[in-house]
Amino acid sequence: MDMTDSPALKHQNIARTLAGEIRAGRLKRGSRLPGEHALAARFSVSRNTIRSALTELSREGLISTHSGKGSFVTFDGRLIDDRLGWARALADQGVATETRLLRLERVDDPGLAERLGLDSSSFFAVDRVRTLTDGAAVSLERSRIPGVDGLLDLPARGLIEGSLTATLASVGLYADHGDEWVSAGPLEATDAEELGRRPGEWFLRTRRASWTAAGDLVEHVESLLDPARFQLHLRFGASS
Incomplete structure (x- = not known):
């Protein structure tokens, strides 16, 4: 047949x-x-x-x-290169955004440490909702970063200028290579509430792990992205 x-x-x-x-x-x-x-x-x-x-x-x-x-x-045709973070990627496309910090605290996640092959299961959880200036949410990002020297007081002092990328760079954590997975699916109730959307709406789902040139973890982040606002254009890894 x-x-x-x-x-x-x-x-x-x-x-x-x-x-x-x-x-x-x-x-x-x-x-x-x-x-x-x-x-x-x-x-x-x-x-x-x-x-x-x-x-x-x-x-x-x-x-x-x-x-x-x-x-x-409903798709507006924006191509997003997220190597320097979503805020920078959206700004490069002329899209002004505001970020609302949902969570900034130390967490213990043995399961994630095992998946990433790390000895330490201690991370900082940095969860954010990114919105347009009209209040419409375009992303929900849940980052896990290593508890290294220079970041130990992060919950008390907060992110540098509200930027996780700048905060990581301040302690020498620059992404050199990594992996990213992309799928799509309906929003669960908790995620929908944080995004101000209806449960069941479809969003892009990405999961990304980035590493320094020396092989140290920079960030593990799971993101929910509004597919009506942009698609993904992935360029990632050290230049050959």
């Missing part, structure tokens, strides 16, 4: 094609997608297949479908 004729693969292929056009900027934020009849004719499939493809795009946060009105692009 030729699997390219499978209805499931058809709607996934159509979703990938349309997603590519949206991310490439051929379909701008706020623009209306062609109707189901037009899309069905374009791809030579049934309207049910088109509906499944549109549902897929909606789950990815690329479009929003309104009954009786059609589907509209």
Whole structure:
């Protein structure tokens, strides 16, 4: 059997094609997608297949479908390079943000230490919500950084100018290489509350571990990112 004729693969292929056009900027934020009849004719499939493809795009946060009105692009096309942190990456795109610190304290996490291959399970937890100037949350970031000399009084004195990247740099912790994983999924109730969103909304999920050139941990961070605001453009690691 030729699997390219499978209805499931058809709607996934159509979703990938349309997603590519949206991310490439051929379909701008706020623009209306062609109707189901037009899309069905374009791809030579049934309207049910088109509906499944549109549902897929909606789950990815690329479009929003309104009954009786059609589907509209919600992704705004921003490419984010996060090597210097989300605040710098967003600022480079002309997006002003404000950061609300949720948590800054020492924690013990043996499970994380084991996953990262570290002897010490002592970390500082730095949890932040990043919002636009209109109050709309675009990210929730939960960082774990090592409790090294120079950071031992971090809970008492706070981050340097509100920046975790600057705080880490002040003690010589610069990311040289690392790994990052990206997925997507619905927000759980606790995360939705902190972001001011509805439970079940889809967000990008990233998990990143960065290390110095000497192999010391710089940061482990798990982030939830609004897919309607940006996509990820990852460039990471030392230049060859």
